[in-house]
Every structure is written in C-alpha cells, then in structure tokens.
Amino acid sequence: MTPEEFRRYGHQIIDWIADYRSSLHTRPVMAQTKPGEVRSKIAANPPVDAEPFADVLKDLDEVVLPGLSLWQHPMFFGYFPANSSLASVLGDMLSTGLGVLGLAWQSSPALTEVEEVATDWLRQMLGLSDSWQGVIQDTASTSTLVALLSARERTSDYGLVRGGLQAEDRPLVVYVSAHSHSSVDKAALLAGFGRQNVRVVSHDANFGMCPESLDAAIRRDISEGRKPCAVVLTTGTTTTTAVDPLRKNIEAAKRHGLWVHVDSAMAGSAMILPECRWMWDGVEGADSIVVNPHKWMGAAFDCSVYYVKDAQHLVRVMSTNPSYLQTTADGQVKNYRDWGLPLGRRFRALKLWLLIREQGIAGLQKRLRRDLQNAQWLAAQIADEPSWKVLAPVQLQTLCVRHEPEGVTEEELDRHTLNWVNSLNQSGRTYLTPATLNGRWMVRVSIGAENTEQHHVEVLWQAMKEAASA
Amino acid sequence: MTPEEFRRYGHQIIDWIADYRSSLHTRPVMAQTKPGEVRSKIAANPPVDAEPFADVLKDLDEVVLPGLSLWQHPMFFGYFPANSSLASVLGDMLSTGLGVLGLAWQSSPALTEVEEVATDWLRQMLGLSDSWQGVIQDTASTSTLVALLSARERTSDYGLVRGGLQAEDRPLVVYVSAHSHSSVDKAALLAGFGRQNVRVVSHDANFGMCPESLDAAIRRDISEGRKPCAVVLTTGTTTTTAVDPLRKNIEAAKRHGLWVHVDSAMAGSAMILPECRWMWDGVEGADSIVVNPHKWMGAAFDCSVYYVKDAQHLVRVMSTNPSYLQTTADGQVKNYRDWGLPLGRRFRALKLWLLIREQGIAGLQKRLRRDLQNAQWLAAQIADEPSWKVLAPVQLQTLCVRHEPEGVTEEELDRHTLNWVNSLNQSGRTYLTPATLNGRWMVRVSIGAENTEQHHVEVLWQAMKEAASA
Numbered sequence: 001m002t003p004e005e006f007r008r009y010g011h012q013i014i015d016w017i018a019d020y021r022s023s024l025h026t027r028p029v030m031a032q033t034k035p036g037e038v039r040s041k042i043a044a045n046p047p048v049d050a051e052p053f054a055d056v057l058k059d060l061d062e063v064v065l066p067g068l069s070l071w072q073h074p075m076f077f078g079y080f081p082a083n084s085s086l087a088s089v090l091g092d093m094l095s096t097g098l099g100v101l102g103l104a105w106q107s108s109p110a111l112t113e114v115e116e117v118a119t120d121w122l123r124q125m126l127g128l129s130d131s132w133q134g135v136i137q138d139t140a141s142t143s144t145l146v147a148l149l150s151a152r153e154r155t156s157d158y159g160l161v162r163g164g165l166q167a168e169d170r171p172l173v174v175y176v177s178a179h180s181h182s183s184v185d186k187a188a189l190l191a192g193f194g195r196q197n198v199r200v201v202s203h204d205a206n207f208g209m210c211p212e213s214l215d216a217a218i219r220r221d222i223s224e225g226r227k228p229c230a231v232v233l234t235t236g237t238t239t240t241t242a243v244d245p246l247r248k249n250i251e252a253a254k255r256h257g258l259w260v261h262v263d264s265a266m267a268g269s270a271m272i273l274p275e276c277r278w279m280w281d282g283v284e285g286a287d288s289i290v291v292n293p294h295k296w297m298g299a300a301f302d303c304s305v306y307y308v309k310d311a312q313h314l315v316r317v318m319s320t321n322p323s324y325l326q327t328t329a330d331g332q333v334k335n336y337r338d339w340g341l342p343l344g345r346r347f348r349a350l351k352l353w354l355l356i357r358e359q360g361i362a363g364l365q366k367r368l369r370r371d372l373q374n375a376q377w378l379a380a381q382i383a384d385e386p387s388w389k390v391l392a393p394v395q396l397q398t399l400c401v402r403h404e405p406e407g408v409t410e411e412e413l414d415r416h417t418l419n420w421v422n423s424l425n426q427s428g429r430t431y432l433t434p435a436t437l438n439g440r441w442m443v444r445v446s447i448g449a450e451n452t453e454q455h456h457v458e459v460l461w462q463a464m465k466e467a468a469s470a
Numbered sequence: 471m472t473p474e475e476f477r478r479y480g481h482q483i484i485d486w487i488a489d490y491r492s493s494l495h496t497r498p499v500m501a502q503t504k505p506g507e508v509r510s511k512i513a514a515n516p517p518v519d520a521e522p523f524a525d526v527l528k529d530l531d532e533v534v535l536p537g538l539s540l541w542q543h544p545m546f547f548g549y550f551p552a553n554s555s556l557a558s559v560l561g562d563m564l565s566t567g568l569g570v571l572g573l574a575w576q577s578s579p580a581l582t583e584v585e586e587v588a589t590d591w592l593r594q595m596l597g598l599s600d601s602w603q604g605v606i607q608d609t610a611s612t613s614t615l616v617a618l619l620s621a622r623e624r625t626s627d628y629g630l631v632r633g634g635l636q637a638e639d640r641p642l643v644v645y646v647s648a649h650s651h652s653s654v655d656k657a658a659l660l661a662g663f664g665r666q667n668v669r670v671v672s673h674d675a676n677f678g679m680c681p682e683s684l685d686a687a688i689r690r691d692i693s694e695g696r697k698p699c700a701v702v703l704t705t706g707t708t709t710t711t712a713v714d715p716l717r718k719n720i721e722a723a724k725r726h727g728l729w730v731h732v733d734s735a736m737a738g739s740a741m742i743l744p745e746c747r748w749m750w751d752g753v754e755g756a757d758s759i760v761v762n763p764h765k766w767m768g769a770a771f772d773c774s775v776y777y778v779k780d781a782q783h784l785v786r787v788m789s790t791n792p793s794y795l796q797t798t799a800d801g802q803v804k805n806y807r808d809w810g811l812p813l814g815r816r817f818r819a820l821k822l823w824l825l826i827r828e829q830g831i832a833g834l835q836k837r838l839r840r841d842l843q844n845a846q847w848l849a850a851q852i853a854d855e856p857s858w859k860v861l862a863p864v865q866l867q868t869l870c871v872r873h874e875p876e877g878v879t880e881e882e883l884d885r886h887t888l889n890w891v892n893s894l895n896q897s898g899r900t901y902l903t904p905a906t907l908n909g910r911w912m913v914r915v916s917i918g919a920e921n922t923e924q925h926h927v928e929v930l931w932q933a934m935k936e937a938a939s940a
C-alpha cells in the first residue's frame with residue numbers, strides 16, 4: 001500500500017471509526033453472536049493474490065462489527081471501564097503510523113523521552129513524590145509479574161545469576177489477599193514461588209487486608225524457616241473496589257524487609273482527585289506501584305504504568321547487553337528495554353501524552369467525579385428498595401448488588417442472580433459482570449464508560465429491576 | 471473529544487502520517503538529537519486545562535519528528551527490519567479505534583475468532599501442519615518466556631501448584647547457544663532457572679548448534695543429578711542469521727524428553743518461501759515456535775505469533791478462573807487470556823489479517839525474494855573487494871561485514887570498525903548495527919525495509935566504502 005492509497009483508505013477508516021463511535025449506543029452492548037459464528041464468515045485459507053481493500057472494509061461491517069461487545073457503549077457496566085478516549089486513540093494511531101521501535105534510546109530517542117515526560121506528568125497528577133520513576137508496560141498482569149520478579153531477586157540477592165530460585169535453601173513466600181486480582185496469583189506461580197508459598201492473608205469485613213494477620217503470617221513463616229519476600233496490596237480490588245489499608249500493612253511488611261507492591265490498576269486513576277487520596281495513605285513506603293491509565297482514565301489500551309523506587313535494581317534484574325544492542329549513547333540515557341520483559345517497545349507514551357494534553361487535569365477530574373456521583377446516586381436508589389442490597393462499601397465507581405427476593409434459599413438466590421444478569425446481558429441492553437462475594441453470586445455494576453451519564457444509570461437501574469422481577 | 475472532532479483531527483493525522491511516510495527518505499535515518507533534547511522541549515508539568523489540539527499537532531513536527539530514528543526509511547539497515555506496512559497500520563488503527571478488550575471470548579468474540587483465523591492462515595503460509603495452534607503475543611521475548619515457563623511446568627509435573635521451582639530436588643537445566651538471542655537468557659533467568667543451569671552448547675563454524683554437543687551436555691547433566699528441561703533452537707540468529715540444525719538437535723533433545731522451543735522470530739517470515747523451508751527441516755518435532763510477523767513480514771509492531779502443539783498444557787500453566795472472568799460461553803470457546811501472560815488483550819489480529827489480505831501470499835513472497843536477491847547482490851560486490859570480508863553465510867537478508875585494511879592489529883581493527891560505522895550512522899545517510907562476532911566488532915547490514923530497492927543498497931555500499939576509507 002502506497003502512502004497515497006493509505007491516505008485514501010485511512011480517511012475511510014477514520015470516518016468508519018467516527019461513525020462507529022457516534023452510533024454504538026444504538027447497538028447491542030454484548031455481542032449476540034454464537035461461538036464460531038465470526039470464524040465461519042471468513043475463508044479458511046489465506047488469499048494467494050491481493051484482495052481489493054474495499055472487500056476488507058465490507059467485512060468490517062459484516063464480519064467484525066456484529067462480533068464486538070462494545071466497551072465504549074454508554075450502557076457498558078462490565079468488568080472495569082476501558083475508556084479508549086478519542087484523543088488517546090489518535091496518539092496510538094500516530095504510534096502505529098510512525099512505525100518506530102524502542103530497542104534502545106538511540107533507536108528512537110523521542111519514544112523514550114516522551115515516555116519519561118508522560119509518566120512523570122502522571123506521577124505528579126497522582127500526587128506521588130519525585131522518588132518514583134515510571135515506565136509503560138502492557139498490562140497490570142505484566143507489571144505485577146515484574147514486581148514479584150524484582151522482589152524475588154532482592155530477597156535472593158540476585159540468585160538469578162547463580163542457581164536461580166531452585167538454589168534457595170529456604171522457600172521465599174509471597175503474601176496476598178483473597179481479593180487480590182487473579183493476575184497476582186498467576187504472577188506468583190509464574191515467578192516460580194509455588195502455590196504453597198503464596199499466603200492468603202485474611203481481610204476485614206470491608207475486604208481490606210488485616211495488618212495484624214499479615215504480621216502474624218510473616219512471623220509464622222520466619223519461625224518455620226521460610227523467607228518472607230513480598231506482599232501485594234490492592235487499592236481498588238476487582239470484585240468490590242476494596243482498599244487494603246496501606247500504611248499499617250506496609251509497616252508490617254517493612255518490619256521484616258518485604259518488597260511491597262501496590263496494585264492500583266483500577267483505583268490509581270482516582271488518585272488525580274485529592275478527595276480520594278486517603279486510599280493511598282502510606283503509599284510512599286511501597287517499592288512499586290501499578291496504575292492503569294487504560295482503564296477508567298481513558299488511555300487507549302494497552303497502557304499500564306509501573307512506578308518503581310529503585311530503578312537501578314529493576315535494570316539489574318531485567319537488563320541484557322548483547323553487542324548488537326549497545327550504542328554510543330548508553331550511560332547517558334534510559335534504555336527502557338531493561339525496565340520490563342519485552343525488548344521491542346511501541347511508542348506508547350503518545351497515547352498517554354495526547355490524552356493528558358487534550359483533557360487537561362481538570363477535564364479528567366471532572367469526568368471521574370461525575371462517575372463517582374453516579375455511583376452514589378445508584379447506591380441511594382438501591383438503598384430505597386428493600387429487596388435489593390448493596391453488598392460492599394461504594395468507595396469508587398463500582399457497586400456490588402444483589403436482588404434478594406424474600407424466602408428463597410441460598411442456592412435459589414444464586415440461580416436467580418445468574419438468571420437475571422445473563423438474560424439482561426443477552427438482551428443487548430446493558431453489560432454487567434457477575435462475580436462471587438463471600439461464596440455467593442452477586443452482580444458488579446462498574447460505572448465509568450466515558451459516555452455514561454446519569455440518565456444511562458437511570459435506564460440501567462430500571463432494566464435491572466425489570467430483569468430481576470421477570 | 472467528540473466523534474466529530476475525532477473525524478476532523480483524525481483526517482489530519484492520516485494526512486500527517488501519509489506525508490511522513492512519503493517524505494521520510496529525505497530525512498536523516500538515525501535521529502540526530504542529543505540525550506535530553508526532546509525532553510527539554512516539553513513542559514515539565516502536566517497542563518491543568520485542556521490544550522488546543524493544534525498545539526499537539528505542532529509538537530509532532532517540532533518535538534517528535536526530529537527525535538525519531540526512521541525504521542521505515544529505505545536506507546534503514548539496522549537491527550532487523552520492522553516493516554510497519556500501511557495496510558497493517560490501518561488494521562492496528564482499527565483495533566485502537568474499536569477499543570474492545572479480549573478478557574474472555576464473550577468480551578468481544580470477533581477479537582478471538584479473527585485471531586484464530588489469522589494465526590491459522592499464517593500457519594498454512596509457513597507450511598506448518600495443522601497440529602499447531604497460534605496465539606499473538608507482543609514480542610518474541612515474551613513468547614520465549616512463555617515457552618520456558620511451559621517447559622518448566624512440564625518437567626516439574628506442574629510444580630507451580632505445589633512448592634514451585636524452589637521445591638525441586640534436582641535443578642532443571644535449559645540449553646541454548648552463544649548465538650541465541652539475549653531474550654532467551656533473560657527468559658531463563660526470569661523463569662527462575664538461574665544462570666548456573668543455563669548451558670551454552672557449542673556451535674559449528676557457521677554458528678549453528680552442534681547436536682552432538684547438545685546430546686553430550688544433556689547426558690552430563692543427567693549423570694550429575696540434574697534434570698534437563700528445555701532447549702531453545704534458533705533459525706535466523708540475531709548476529710548472523712545462522713540456523714541451528716533442527717532435525718538432529720531435536721532428535722537429541724527428544725531422546726531425553728526436553729521441551730524444544732524454536733526461535734524463528736526473524737527467519738520465520740521466510741518460511742512463506744518454499745525455497746527457504748530447508749531451514750525448518752524437522753520443525754514439526756518441536757513443542758513451540760515463535761515467528762514475528764512484525765519484523766520482515768510487515769505487520770505493525772507488536773505482533774509475535776507463538777505456535778504450540780499442546781494448547782491444553784499451555785492453558786493449564788497460564789489459566790486463571792476467578793468468578794468475574796467466567797462467562798456462559800466458557801467451554802465452547804477459546805479464552806486467549808489463558809494462552810499468555812497478560813489478561814487484557816488488544817484486537818491485534820486485525821493488523822495481521824489486513825496485511826495478508828492486502829498483500830496476498832504472492833505479494834509478500836515477491837517482496838521477500840527481492841530482499842534475498844539484494845543481499846546476494848551486495849555479498850557479490852563485497853566478494854570483489856579484497857579489503858572487505860563477509861564473515862558468515864548469507865542465508866537470509868542480513869550480511870556480517872568488515873572492512874579489513876592491511877597491516878592493522880585486531881584492536882586497531884575494532885576501533886576502525888566502530889569509527890566508520892558510527893560516523894556513517896551519525897551522518898544520517900544510513901543506519902547499520904555493529905555487533906561482535908568471534909570476539910571482534912563487525913557490521914551487520916540487515917536488508918529488508920519495505921521501501922528498500924536495489925538502488926538503495928547500491929548507495930549504501932558506496933557510502934560504506936567512503937566511510938571506511940575516510
């Protein structure tokens with residue numbers, strides 16, 4: 001494709017996306033396709049000869065579009081919001097169009113330096129001190145894996161250059177909560193700790209980790225000959241957006257020299273609001289933090305920012321230095337390849353940079369406050385209905401709710417919950433995520449799609465009541 | 471940003487990229503900025519209020535553009551090509567604009583099913599049997615880490631659900647070559663094996679791993695009480711594009727039950743050419759393969775395809791199943807989150823799908839053959855010049871060359887090599903990557919940027935001669 005063909009088709013793609021974004025509220029939120037249906041519309045074999053680009057565009061409407069669940073839909077209340085704001089989309093498009101690669105600073109200096117600036121801007125917006133340095137990773141799963149690998153190597157005094165984890169005489173232990181994200185358990189297992197060395201610390205009634213339990217668990221492991229290594233604390237858990245009390249848990253962890261990783265993938269965005277900063281009280285004592293601007297804040301996926309105190313340690317764990325990657329600028333610059341797992345890196349900073357500039361801090365704050373208010377509004381409505389319950393504190397923009405008709409057993413209640421939420425999702429009117437809490441199914445309502453206004457939440461509430469009483 | 475604003479600015483961005491792509495041959499290939507220069511042009515603090523989008527566009531020209539090294543430049547011969555073909559760019563732009571996320575099949579069915587189709591198309595193009603299943607990862611670094619984690623868990627019989635790698639009674643060992651990519655060593659260390667358990671198997675004069683040495687190394691480890699776990703074989707090494715003989719090395723590995731991972735990040739693209747398939751003789755005996763369509767083939771970065779024989783094993787190692795990720799479609803569909811490290815996934819298949827359709831197999835083959843011919847042309851020129859040497863077989867599109875004036879010591883030769891290549895890079899005329907081979911510096915000429923025609927290689931050769939004799 002020549003640049004001139006690109007210009008022609010590119011304008012068509014831009015129009016197609018603009019039309020898609022401005023009309024998606026008229027479509028079903030959750031895709032209504034059957035398993036295999038999309039695949040069945042595509043040829044089983046690759047084309048030998050070039051196809052006209054118009055055929056590709058046609059398939060966007062006929063094959064792709066019906067197979068999408070619409071995360072940007074104002075009636076999307078599933079998982080957590082993934083607000084691919086249009087200014088950020090343009091930043092990401094630029095990154096792809098530029099086609100440059102960050103193997104080293106020299107291989108495209110702007111890629112590295114705009115990332116330094118954009119992550120530092122975000123640091124300031126979040127109220128973090130300048131002792132933190134940021135780097136963009138793909139997802140919080142990866143950021144947390146990087147954190148646990150860093151912790152492993154600090155506790156083992158860089159065992160990786162000797163016999164690795166398999167040469168440790170005493171098992172290293174990681175501490176989590178039952179409400180830590182599934183990626184935390186995955187990261188601990190992939191890092192080689194083993195499930196027997198992942199301690200699930202008990203939590204309080206609001207699903208926050210108990211510092212006393214953490215302290216006791218660490219002491220028990222030490223007395224039994226194991227080496228406590230790291231604790232993962234969460235601000236904004238996935239099920240209920242619970243907040244592990246940072247200050248006291250960090251005190252307990254630091255008493256025994258543990259690495260503290262703070263998973264603020266979700267609640268991190270709210271730290272641009274001073275009134276939410278209580279959730280981060282004590283965060284400066286941590287070793288690493290992950291914040292996902294690609295969730296609520298509006299950066300196009302993927303953009304997960306990993307903040308670290310001791311960047312030299314990170315580089316020592318992650319660095320490689322083969323001759324073909326050495327450049328004359330080394331020593332004067334950051335080579336971000338040594339700050340994470342992959343060698344090759346996109347120019348991801350553009351999507352964060354453009355988002356912040358096009359919105360300004362004030363614009364982002366305003367939208368987040370709207371969502372917090374919408375969550376409080378819905379919580380108040382639910383409180384007025386005796387057969388509905390809000391099951392966890394609404395501290396952020398997510399509600400855990402259940403419709404509890406009188407006189408049903410717990411098993412019937414589970415069936416009832418899954419029935420109404422699945423039928424509502426399948427209707428295409430909205431998208432909610434069921435999850436279990438204290439062993440029973442409930443429904444998460446995660447407010448905060450960019451186009452969700454209060455009237456959408458009103459429509460949702462009406463639809464929930466209808467579905468539950470159907 | 472509203473969809474209508476997006477339409478307006480999006481057209482500007484498309485035009486900007488089209489202009490950039492059609493004019494980049496007039497710019498310096500390697501950025502001529504100093505460390506910190508880009509950063510110094512950007513405000514140190516984030517804006518409180520929204521900035522006009524025109525200011526952002528202005529900074530593209532004044533801040534970003536001068537700070538780019540131009541991977542799409544026809545005079546780019548550095549690293550390996552990263553051909554961000556414009557059809558693929560459009561596919562990636564669509565992915566960003568759609569803003570959907572593949573947490574589960576249900577969270578956007580087309581994202582999963584187009585990925586199934588596109589990776590299967592590529593499988594057919596590469597001549598792989600249908601016993602392979604593909605998934606898109608970000609980079610080969612990640613794919614290789616996934617392979618070594620899979621190997622670790624097969625050898626340890628899923629130790630991750632027990633005491634992890636730290637509970638193994640005998641150390642697990644990984645086998646590589648000195649010419650394996652730096653990411654292989656990194657993956658082995660991050661997976662916890664430890665450098666003492668990474669064996670560097672000797673290679674032949676053409677830099678391919680010796681099967682006899684592999685066999686001997688494995689036997690020695692067994693006899694000394696260790697557990698051989700995995701071998702990484704490379705087709706198309708980074709320094710010289712050498713090919714580890716697959717069939718015999720795989721025989722040696724399989725005799726002892728090792729996991730075989732084939733790193734074809736670079737040479738994999740050439741497997742669409744039947745005349746290059748000798749490099750993969752025996753590949754069907756491997757357990758996993760990585761191929762990077764985002765290199766020479768032309769997919770926009772990031773698009774690394776990981777092929778695996780036993781997908782069930784992969785899922786068992788990588789899967790998580792918290793309640794909030796369960797859907798009614800589970801069991802009937804693929805949930806690609808369980809095929810790699812990150813939970814969230816972009817719609818990356820679009821950039822591969824659009825590339826293949828817009829080019830056709832024939833179009834891709836034609837371009838790759840052109841590059842192979844250009845490499846042979848340059849090799850022939852160099853063979854005619856007594857003071858120049860080609861240092862390794864030119865099997866693909868990369869040449870390892872050195873200018874060797876008479877009567878210089880080896881240390882002087884190193885200085886001479888780095889002098890002329892760095893001055894040539896800094897001139898902006900071209901971009902080459904110096905690297906060491908057998909302990910001495912030489913220069914890699916990696917042909918294959920999408921716009922590089924023979925006349926560009928002629929200009930390069932002239933420039934090299936001038937720089938070396940300056």
